[in-house]
Amino acid sequence: MTRLTLAIDAMGGxxxxxxxxxxxxxxxxxxxxxxxLLVGDPDTITSLLAKADSAIRERLxxxxxxxxxxxxxxxSQAIRASRGSSMRIALExxxxxxxxxxxxxxxxxxxxxxxxxxxxxxxGIDRPALMTVLPHQQHGKTVVLDxxxxxxSDSAMLVQFAVMxxxxxxxxxxxxxPRVALLNxxxxxxxxxxxxxxAAAVLRASPELNYIGYLEGxxxxxxxxxxxxxxxxxxxxxxxxxxxxxxMFLSLLKSQGEGKKKAWWLRLLGRWIQKRLAKKFGHLNxxxxxxxxxxxxxxxxxxxxxxANQRAFTVxxxxxxxxxRRQVPERISARLQAVLPKSD
Amino acid sequence: MTRLTLAIDAMGGxxxxxxxxxxxxxxxxxxxxxxxLLVGDPDTITSLLAKADSAIRERLxxxxxxxxxxxxxxxSQAIRASRGSSMRIALExxxxxxxxxxxxxxxxxxxxxxxxxxxxxxxGIDRPALMTVLPHQQHGKTVVLDxxxxxxSDSAMLVQFAVMxxxxxxxxxxxxxPRVALLNxxxxxxxxxxxxxxAAAVLRASPELNYIGYLEGxxxxxxxxxxxxxxxxxxxxxxxxxxxxxxMFLSLLKSQGEGKKKAWWLRLLGRWIQKRLAKKFGHLNxxxxxxxxxxxxxxxxxxxxxxANQRAFTVxxxxxxxxxRRQVPERISARLQAVLPKSD
Numbered sequence: 001m002t003r004l005t006l007a008i009d010a011m012g013g014x015x016x017x018x019x020x021x022x023x024x025x026x027x028x029x030x031x032x033x034x035x036x037l038l039v040g041d042p043d044t045i046t047s048l049l050a051k052a053d054s055a056i057r058e059r060l061x062x063x064x065x066x067x068x069x070x071x072x073x074x075x076s077q078a079i080r081a082s083r084g085s086s087m088r089i090a091l092e093x094x095x096x097x098x099x100x101x102x103x104x105x106x107x108x109x110x111x112x113x114x115x116x117x118x119x120x121x122x123x124g125i126d127r128p129a130l131m132t133v134l135p136h137q138q139h140g141k142t143v144v145l146d147x148x149x150x151x152x153s154d155s156a157m158l159v160q161f162a163v164m165x166x167x168x169x170x171x172x173x174x175x176x177x178p179r180v181a182l183l184n185x186x187x188x189x190x191x192x193x194x195x196x197x198x199a200a201a202v203l204r205a206s207p208e209l210n211y212i213g214y215l216e217g218x219x220x221x222x223x224x225x226x227x228x229x230x231x232x233x234x235x236x237x238x239x240x241x242x243x244x245x246x247x248m249f250l251s252l253l254k255s256q257g258e259g260k261k262k263a264w265w266l267r268l269l270g271r272w273i274q275k276r277l278a279k280k281f282g283h284l285n286x287x288x289x290x291x292x293x294x295x296x297x298x299x300x301x302x303x304x305x306x307x308a309n310q311r312a313f314t315v316x317x318x319x320x321x322x323x324x325r326r327q328v329p330e331r332i333s334a335r336l337q338a339v340l341p342k343s344d
Numbered sequence: 345m346t347r348l349t350l351a352i353d354a355m356g357g358x359x360x361x362x363x364x365x366x367x368x369x370x371x372x373x374x375x376x377x378x379x380x381l382l383v384g385d386p387d388t389i390t391s392l393l394a395k396a397d398s399a400i401r402e403r404l405x406x407x408x409x410x411x412x413x414x415x416x417x418x419x420s421q422a423i424r425a426s427r428g429s430s431m432r433i434a435l436e437x438x439x440x441x442x443x444x445x446x447x448x449x450x451x452x453x454x455x456x457x458x459x460x461x462x463x464x465x466x467x468g469i470d471r472p473a474l475m476t477v478l479p480h481q482q483h484g485k486t487v488v489l490d491x492x493x494x495x496x497s498d499s500a501m502l503v504q505f506a507v508m509x510x511x512x513x514x515x516x517x518x519x520x521x522p523r524v525a526l527l528n529x530x531x532x533x534x535x536x537x538x539x540x541x542x543a544a545a546v547l548r549a550s551p552e553l554n555y556i557g558y559l560e561g562x563x564x565x566x567x568x569x570x571x572x573x574x575x576x577x578x579x580x581x582x583x584x585x586x587x588x589x590x591x592m593f594l595s596l597l598k599s600q601g602e603g604k605k606k607a608w609w610l611r612l613l614g615r616w617i618q619k620r621l622a623k624k625f626g627h628l629n630x631x632x633x634x635x636x637x638x639x640x641x642x643x644x645x646x647x648x649x650x651x652a653n654q655r656a657f658t659v660x661x662x663x664x665x666x667x668x669r670r671q672v673p674e675r676i677s678a679r680l681q682a683v684l685p686k687s688d
Contacts, residue, residue: 072532137592148529151537185492185580188416193495193577217584221592230581233537236529237578238585240561245589248481248565 004033006101006320007093010040011068011086013105013313014306017041020105021048023313028056030314031321037099039063039090065089068106071306075109082114091118094299101300101320103291105308111301112149112294119299122329124336128296129161130232130303131168132239136223143169143178143227144220147292148236155198158182158229159206160336162199164295165227166209167335171326177210178226183234184214195231208338291316293323295332300324348377350664351443354384355412355430356450357657358650361385364449365392367657372400374658375665381443383407383434409433412450415650419453426458435462438643445644445664447635449652455645456493456638463643466673468680472640473505474576474647475512476583480567487512487522487571488564491636492580499542502526502573503550504680506543508639509571510553511679515670521554522570527578528558539575552682635660637667639676644668 010020017040024036038045042064049057065086069078082088087106093099095118104111112128121128131145143165146153153161162180169178182200184192189200191214203211215225220242230238290312294301300323304316354364361384368380382389386408393401409430413422426432431450437443439462448455456472465472475489487509490497497505506524513522526544528536533544535558547555559569564586574582634656638645644667648660 072530072534074534151529183581185495185577185584186416190416190418217581217586218588218591220585220588222588233529234578234581237527237561237574237582240529241564241582241585242561242589244562244564244566245586245593247562249589249593 002033003035004321004324005035005037005099006103006317007037007039007090007099009087009090009104009106010038010045011065013304013308017044017048019308019310019313021045023310023317024060025052025056026310026314027317028059034321035059037061037063037093039065040086063089069110071107073107073110075107075113078107078110079113087111088114091115095119100324101302103302103304103316103320105304105306105313108148108303111303115294115297115301119297121296122298122333122336125160125296126157128294129164130292131165131295132292133172136221138223140223141173142223142225144235145229145295146232146235147239148232149294150232153195153231155195155202158195158199159202161229162203162209162227163336164332165229167332169226171328171331173226175226179212180209180227180229181212181215181225183228183230185216187214187216291319293319298329300328346377347379348665348668349379349381349443350661351381351383351434351437351446353431353434353448353450354382354389355409356448357648357652361388361392363652363654363657365389367654367661368404369396369400370654370658371661372403378665379403381405381407381437383409384430407433413454415451417451417454419451419457422451422454423457431455432458435459439463444668445646447646447648447660447664449648449650449657452492452647455647459638459641459645463641465640466642466677466680469504469640470501472638473508474636475509475639476636477516480565482567484567485517486567486569488579489573489639490576490579491583492576493638494576497539497575499539499546502539502543503546506547506553506571506573507680508676509573511676513570515672515675517570519570523554523556524571524573525556525559525569527572527574529560531558531560635663637663642673644672
């Protein structure tokens with residue numbers, strides 16, 4: 001395995017370096033070939049590295065950044081004022097070839113705009129899309145996109161998302177002829193928004209894709225499709241709804257073994273039950289699959305949840321490692337040429 | 345308590361009379377003041393009434409209908425060809441005053457179109473909205489709308505939904521100055537679709553409403569708001585996503601006590617755990633809160649899930665009883681006059 005260098009926007013996210021630095025150390029520990037460029041305020045980052053093992057510390061380099069893009073900044077303004085920010089400098093490492101991918105938990109709109117500006121979309125892609133891989137009930141996985149990069153997606157964009165999703169399912173999940181579905185409010189052809197119906201017509205006429213039709217929200221985790229395509233607004237709300245419900249269940253399960261007035265054996269039993277259930281539902285825990293991949297660019301960019309904890313941010317770094325190993329942008333580019341309609 | 349008569353589209357839904365007839369009998373059993381008009385094929389309905397208690401049978405009347413609107417029919421075509429269908433005749437019972445409300449598990453688009461045509465929207469309402477009351481984590485409840493009556497909702501419609509939702513929270517949930525939020529993909533003012541931002545501006549400027557801002561999908565069940573407003577496409581996908589995840593969890597919990605090779609005491613323990621958890625999570629079971637209310641009409645119409653089982657359809661009938669008792673259309677109408685901007 002060869003050397004792998006990733007750039008981390010150390011200042012992004014709700015907790016900034018307090019999460020990104022320990023997560024970086026954890027990622028370095030678990031992969032001896034990994035090198036990280038931590039972009040941000042050198043003093044803060046250095047103070048958080050105090051206890052790091054020196055062998056691990058050697059594979060980590062700090063790159064100074066003067067500013068941070070606020071998570072509630074308007075993307076257009078943030079991009080204009082982005083020079084010197086940790087997010088921009090991290091992306092520039094990818095552009096210049098110093099790093100092979102960038103990971104940020106910062107402002108989604110700014111990340112997507114800056115990534116598009118600096119790394120450029122692939123030929124045939126109008127706008128990049130945020131994709132994630134969700135675990136499903138059958139213990140397989142589903143590629144879902146767009147998760148919020150584009151609040152308004154027309155039919156052409158939905159078709160591009162479908163192509164990129166299918167490539168991801170083939171390359172990352174090793175699924176042959178992955179099933180592709182559009183998220184809609186009914187399974188009948190006449191249902192839903194016109195953009196979805198138009199995209200369906202194009203997908204049905206594309207023998208290169210294994211298009212299976214519409215799926216509804218309740219099929220998100222059932223494993224009925226390998227790729228689920230929707231616009232960014234719906235995808236974002238859907239993903240967050242799912243996460244909210246899963247987290248609520250997990251927290252209710254956790255409280256299962258608690259309570260003051262219980263006998264010791266009931267408390268012990270409670271804890272045993274809790275452990276068993278955690279094992280059973282653990283693969284659905286949102287922290288396990290943090291990290292949405294910004295697809296359609298000439299480079300790899302991973303967006304972590306703003307609220308990611310250390311474990312979740314480590315998972316995002318590992319997603320970046322995997323995306324680089326699998327040469328995701330190169331493979332999408334190659335497939336796009338074959339599938340997308342020629343513009344000339 | 346006075347006599348209450350409801351019209352049931354006995355043929356609608358995935359299971360038709362096999363669910364609607366037993367559910368009707370169950371509803372009649374639990375409320376001695378209830379009378380039901382079952383609209384559909386007399387032979388099928390009669391055969392399913394064979395074992396019914398005669399005292400209950402007396403409060404039930406069959407109204408013959410020649411046809412059924414298919415659940416996958418295009419609403420516009422279905423409405424044109426609706427004369428003589430069970431759904432239309434059931435709605436006509438409300439229009440003529442024979443019934444005080446109508447319940448159907450049939451084609452949502454057709455139900456909404458026919459209801460609008462026959463019962464007419466209230467003054468100030470462009471299009472009716474589907475509303476439901478969801479249980480949340482704090483064991484309170486949240487009013488959510490629109491759930492799919494309008495796939496594309498402009499800002500004026502979102503404002504109307506907010507007003508109707510607030511009235512419902514006051515009247516049905518007895519909440520004083522209910523909090524009203526818009527579902528969006530971020531909490532910052534600049535986020536989301538322009539229709540949502542425009543609606544937010546109007547709501548912020550309405551002292552009659554207790555508008556609290558944007559909420560995201562993960563807050564659907566947290567109880568941070570009493571009323572959650574979104575367009576019909578997003579609402580439908582969100583609700584179904586939530587239901588899908590909840591059902592998955594409940595089914596995983598159910599399988600908890602199963603397994604062939606287990607010792608008898610483990611199996612017993614498993615069943616005990618299952619019972620405890622079912623109690624803990626039971627209030628989130630989608631079957632418990634079936635029945636979306638079509639708001640904004642001069643009459644009460646309840647849409648049941650197409651896939652509702654007997655228990656769920658009974659809940660929908662009980663929702664109709666409650667809506668009639670609370671005089672929902674009258675109260676919405678009164679409040680609309682005060683809150684909505686005058687058109688002239």
